[in-house]
Amino acid sequence: MSKKKISRRKFLVRTSATGGVLLGAMYFGGCGVVKRKIAGIANTAEAPYTGNTDDPMIWFEVSPDNKITLSSPKVEMGQGTFTGMAQLAADELGVDIENIEVKHAASDSGNIDSFATGGSTSIMSLWVPLRELSATMRQMLVNHGAELLGAEPADVEVTKGNITAKGKTLTYGEIAQKVTEWKVPKTPKLKNINDYKYIGKPVPRVDLHDKVVGASIYGIDATMPDMLHGAVVRSTHIGSKYKRADISKAEKMPGVVKIVVEDDFVGVIANSYTEAHNAKDAIQVEWETDREWQTEDIEKMVEVGQGKPVTIQKEGSAKRVLANSDDVISLAYKSPIGGHAQLEPNGALAYVDGEKATVMLSTQVVKITRGEVADRLGISKKNVNIIPTFLGGGFGRRLHTPNAVQAAILSKAVGKPVKCYFSRKEEFQQDTFRPPTHHVLKAKMDESGKLIEAIEHNVSSGDVMYGSPLVPRIAQPLIGSDVGAWRGGMIQYSKIPHYRAVSWRVKLPFATSWWRALGLLANTFAIESFMDELAVKAEMNPVEFRLAQINDDERGSRLKKVIEKAAEESGFQDGVMANGRAMGFAASTDANTPVAQVVEVSIENNEIKVHKVTCVIDPGLAVNPDQIRAQCEGAIIMGMSASMYEKMQVVNGQLTPTIYGPYRMALMKNAPKEINVHILENAETPGAVGEPPLGPIGAAVANAVYRITGKRLREMPLSLG
Amino acid sequence: MSIFTLHINGKKQEVNAAPETPLLWVLRDHLDLVGTKFGCGIAQCGACTIHMEGVAMRSCILPISALADKKITTIEGLSQNGDHPVQKAWLEHDVPQCGYCQAGQIMSASALLLDNPDPNDNEIDAAMNGNICRCGTYTRIKAAIKTAAKSS
Numbered sequence: 046m047s048k049k050k051i052s053r054r055k056f057l058v059r060t061s062a063t064g065g066v067l068l069g070a071m072y073f074g075g076c077g078v079v080k081r082k083i084a085g086i087a088n089t090a091e092a093p094y095t096g097n098t099d100d101p102m103i104w105f106e107v108s109p110d111n112k113i114t115l116s117s118p119k120v121e122m123g124q125g126t127f128t129g130m131a132q133l134a135a136d137e138l139g140v141d142i143e144n145i146e147v148k149h150a151a152s153d154s155g156n157i158d159s160f161a162t163g164g165s166t167s168i169m170s171l172w173v174p175l176r177e178l179s180a181t182m183r184q185m186l187v188n189h190g191a192e193l194l195g196a197e198p199a200d201v202e203v204t205k206g207n208i209t210a211k212g213k214t215l216t217y218g219e220i221a222q223k224v225t226e227w228k229v230p231k232t233p234k235l236k237n238i239n240d241y242k243y244i245g246k247p248v249p250r251v252d253l254h255d256k257v258v259g260a261s262i263y264g265i266d267a268t269m270p271d272m273l274h275g276a277v278v279r280s281t282h283i284g285s286k287y288k289r290a291d292i293s294k295a296e297k298m299p300g301v302v303k304i305v306v307e308d309d310f311v312g313v314i315a316n317s318y319t320e321a322h323n324a325k326d327a328i329q330v331e332w333e334t335d336r337e338w339q340t341e342d343i344e345k346m347v348e349v350g351q352g353k354p355v356t357i358q359k360e361g362s363a364k365r366v367l368a369n370s371d372d373v374i375s376l377a378y379k380s381p382i383g384g385h386a387q388l389e390p391n392g393a394l395a396y397v398d399g400e401k402a403t404v405m406l407s408t409q410v411v412k413i414t415r416g417e418v419a420d421r422l423g424i425s426k427k428n429v430n431i432i433p434t435f436l437g438g439g440f441g442r443r444l445h446t447p448n449a450v451q452a453a454i455l456s457k458a459v460g461k462p463v464k465c466y467f468s469r470k471e472e473f474q475q476d477t478f479r480p481p482t483h484h485v486l487k488a489k490m491d492e493s494g495k496l497i498e499a500i501e502h503n504v505s506s507g508d509v510m511y512g513s514p515l516v517p518r519i520a521q522p523l524i525g526s527d528v529g530a531w532r533g534g535m536i537q538y539s540k541i542p543h544y545r546a547v548s549w550r551v552k553l554p555f556a557t558s559w560w561r562a563l564g565l566l567a568n569t570f571a572i573e574s575f576m577d578e579l580a581v582k583a584e585m586n587p588v589e590f591r592l593a594q595i596n597d598d599e600r601g602s603r604l605k606k607v608i609e610k611a612a613e614e615s616g617f618q619d620g621v622m623a624n625g626r627a628m629g630f631a632a633s634t635d636a637n638t639p640v641a642q643v644v645e646v647s648i649e650n651n652e653i654k655v656h657k658v659t660c661v662i663d664p665g666l667a668v669n670p671d672q673i674r675a676q677c678e679g680a681i682i683m684g685m686s687a688s689m690y691e692k693m694q695v696v697n698g699q700l701t702p703t704i705y706g707p708y709r710m711a712l713m714k715n716a717p718k719e720i721n722v723h724i725l726e727n728a729e730t731p732g733a734v735g736e737p738p739l740g741p742i743g744a745a746v747a748n749a750v751y752r753i754t755g756k757r758l759r760e761m762p763l764s765l766g
Numbered sequence: 767m768s769i770f771t772l773h774i775n776g777k778k779q780e781v782n783a784a785p786e787t788p789l790l791w792v793l794r795d796h797l798d799l800v801g802t803k804f805g806c807g808i809a810q811c812g813a814c815t816i817h818m819e820g821v822a823m824r825s826c827i828l829p830i831s832a833l834a835d836k837k838i839t840t841i842e843g844l845s846q847n848g849d850h851p852v853q854k855a856w857l858e859h860d861v862p863q864c865g866y867c868q869a870g871q872i873m874s875a876s877a878l879l880l881d882n883p884d885p886n887d888n889e890i891d892a893a894m895n896g897n898i899c900r901c902g903t904y905t906r907i908k909a910a911i912k913t914a915a916k917s918s
Binding site for chain 2: 260317440678686711
C-alpha cells in the first residue's frame with residue numbers, strides 16, 4: 046500500500062510545478078505577463094490527468110473467465126477513447142485486446158475524473174497513468190500468482206493473461222478468484238515501446254460491433270422499471286424570465302401523471318414521451334422580456350473594439366511598428382453563431398429514492414453533474430450516482446448537463462424514475478452556441494515585400510470559457526482572457542520580428558460555450574485567409590510564403606514538416622488547374638498539434654464543391670493511426686459544414702432555425718470524394734487529435750475559391766452570393 | 767388507446783397505444799427495440815430509419831394505425847448476428863464514431879442495395895441524402911456501401 050503514497054505525491058508535484066511557475070511569474074512579472082503566460086500554457090495544452098492514478102482496483106475487474114473490465118472515467122462520444130485506452134491497458138497487462146471490455150465508470154465506483162472528457166486530452170493525459178496502472182495490475186497478478194504456484198515473481202512467465210511457473214499455469218481469472226487480500230506493489234518499469242503489440246497499430250474500435258448492430262446504449266435509451274417520461278417548459282426568448290404558468294389545460298391531457306411548478310421551471314410527468322411533450326405544449330406560460338434581440342445587435346457587440354481586450358501573445362513591438370507605418374494592410378473577417386446539432390438530444394433519466402439519487406445520461410462532466418444534482422436535492426454527493434452512457438455526439442455540448450437536475454426534481458415529485466429529454470426544437474433553442482466572432486488583422490511587409498515585418502490579430506468573440514462550470518470562478522480573473530474563444534488565435538509564424546494577438550471578450554445575452562475546438566475554426570479561417578492574401582500580394586507561392594516565416598525551433602520545425610508534406614502529397618499548385626479546379630492551402634497549430642490541409646475545389650451551379658482534401662497531422666506518437674485518420678476525416682467534414690453552410694440567426698429575440706434542413710449541414714453529397722490523411726510522429730508522446738484537424742479547412746476552401754473566382758470570401762458561412 | 771398488431775422483425779407483436787403514435791416510440795418504449803434512434807421527430811435527420819416492406823422509411827412520422835399487414839424491419843432484425851453484407855462492410859471500414867446515426871445509415875444503405883445492387887456515386891448520394899452524420903463519417907459510409915455492393 047506504500048505505493049499509493051508515492052504515486053499520489055508524484056502527481057501533486059507534477060501539478061504544483063505548473064502552479065509554481067504561474068505564481069512566480071505573477072510575483073515577478075506583473076499582471077500582463079501572467080495572463081500571457083497562462084495563455085501560453087493553454088496554447089500548448091499541458092493537461093495532467095486529474096483523476097485516480099494509483100489504485101488499479103478501481104480501474105480493473107478480472108472475471109473468472111479471464112476477461113478484464115476496464116472501468117473508464119473518460120466517456121466515449123465517438124472520439125475513440127475507449128479503443129485507445131484498451132490498447133494502452135492490453136499492452137501493459139499482457140492480454141489480448143479482445144479480452145478487455147471498456148465500460149463507463151459510474152461515479153459511485155470512485156473512479157471519477159475531476160475535470161471532464163474534452164479538449165482532446167484523454168489519451169494524452171492517460172498515456173503515462175493508465176499504462177502505469179495496467180503494469181501495476183499485471184505485477185499484482187504476477188506476485189499473487191507466483192505465491193499460489195510457490196514460485197518467485199521473477200521466475201514467472203506472462204503470456205496473454207496467463208502466468209506460468211514450475212510447469213504450471215494459472216489464468217488471471219483463476220488468480221483473482223483465489224486472492225482474498227490484494228497487495229498493491231510498486232509500479233514496475235513500463236515496457237519498451239517497440240515491444241507493444243497494440244499501441245501504434247490501427248486496431249478497430251472496441252465499440253464497433255455494438256454500434257453496427259444497434260446494441261450500444263446511449264442516454265436516451267436508458268430505462269428503469271416503472272419509468273415515467275418528463276418534459277420541461279423552457280423559455281424560447283433570449284433573456285426572458287418566467288413569471289407564472291397556467292397548467293389547468295395540461296393537467297387534463299391524456300397520460301399526464303403530475304405537473305411540477307418550481308420557482309424557475311415547470312415540468313410535466315406523463316406515461317410516454319409523446320404525452321409528456323403534448324401536455325408541455327399545452328401549458329400557458331407568462332414570460333417577462335425586456336428586449337427583442339436581433340442578429341445585428343449581436344454582431345455589433347462582437348465587433349473588435351467593443352469588448353474588453355487582453356493581449357495574449359506579444360513578440361517585438363507590433364503595436365508600435367503598425368502605428369508608425371503608413372502602408373499597413375488591414376482586413377476583417379467574421380464567423381456566425383454555430384449550433385452543436387449533435388444527433389442525440391440532451392436529457393437524463395433520474396431516480397430519486399429518498400436520500401439517494403441515480404442518474405443515467407450522456408455527459409462529458411460526471412463530477413460536475415453529480416455536484417449539481419446533490420446541491421439541488423440537498424443531499425450528499427456520496428448519495429448521488431451518475432452512470433454515464435455512450436454519447437450520441439459530444440462536441441462540447443455536454444460539458445454542462447443541467448438536465449440531470451430537472452429529471453431528478455421530476456423524479457422526486459413522483460417517487461419513480463423519470464426520463465426527461467429535449468425535442469429537437471428545444472435542443473436547438475437551448476443549445477450553448479459557438480459564439481460569433483469578428484477578426485481584424487493588420488500587417489506590414491518588410492522592405493523586400495516578401496516577408497512580414499509586423500502582424501497583429503484582434504479576435505472578438507462571445508465567451509466560451511467564462512460562465513462554464515468547468516473553470517472555477519476564482520481562476521477566471523487570473524486567466525483574464527477567454528482561452529476558449531481565442532484558441533487557435535495566436536500567430537504561429539514565429540520568424541516574424543513583431544507579432545501580437547489580442548483577444549476581445551464579450552458576454553452575449555444567450556448561452557455560448559464550448560464547441561469542438563472552440564475558437565480554432567474561426568481564428569484559423571481569419572489568420573490563414575489573411576496569410577493567403579499577403580502571399581498573393583507578395584507574389585509568392587502560399588506554401589513558400591508560410592515556410593519562410595517559421596522558426597526552426599521544435600514547434601516551428603514540426604509545423605514546417607506538416608506544411609511541406611501536405612504540399613508534396615497533394616502536388617500543390619498555385620493557380621487554376623487544367624480541369625478548372627483550384628487548390629487552397631492552410632495550416633494551424635492547436636494544442637501543440639500542427640495540421641496542414643490542401644483542398645481541391647470547383648464551382649458548380651454557383652456552389653462550392655470540395656473534391657479532395659489532403660490532411661497532414663503531427664499528433665506525436667500515434668497510438669492508433671486509423672482512429673487518428675477517422676478523427677481527421679470527421680473534423681474536416683464537420684469543419685466544412687460549419688464554415689460553408691451553418692448559421693444560427695437571432696430573430697425577434699429567438700434563436701433560429703430550430704430544425705435540421707433549414708439549419709443547413711454537410712450531407713453525404715457535400716463530402717469530398719477523397720480525404721487523404723498522412724500522419725507524422727515528430728514527438729515522443731501522444732498529443733491532441735480530436736480537435737486540431739478542424740482548424741485549417743475553412744481557410745483552405747476560401748483560399749481555393751479565390752483562385753477560381755478572384756473573389757475573397759471573408760465571412761463564414763462561405764457564400765458566392 | 768387501441769390494440770394494434772404489428773409485424774416486426776419477422777414476429778407479430780401486439781401493442782396497446784394511441785393510433786397516431788409514431789412507430790419510433792412504439793419500437794423504443796413499448797417493444798424495447800432502442801436501436802432505432804430519435805433525432806428530430808419530423809423526418810429531417812434519418813436516425814429513425816427502418817424498412818417497411820424493404821423500403822427505407824422514417825419511423826418518427828409513421829403512425830402505427832397505418833402499419834397493419836406491413837412488414838417492418840429494424841436494425842435489430844436486419845441480420846441474426848450482425849452479418850448482413852452492409853453490416854460486414856461497416857465493420858471492415860470501421861465506420862462509426864459516436865454511432866448514434868449509424869443504425870439509420872445502415873438501414874438506408876441496405877434498402878438502397880435491395881433496390882439497386884450496384885449504385886453509382888450519385889445514386890448513393892441521393893439515397894443517403896436524408897441521413898445526417900454529425901461526426902462526419904460520410905466518406906467511410908460511402909466506401910462501405912461500395913464494398914457491400916461488391917459482396918452481395
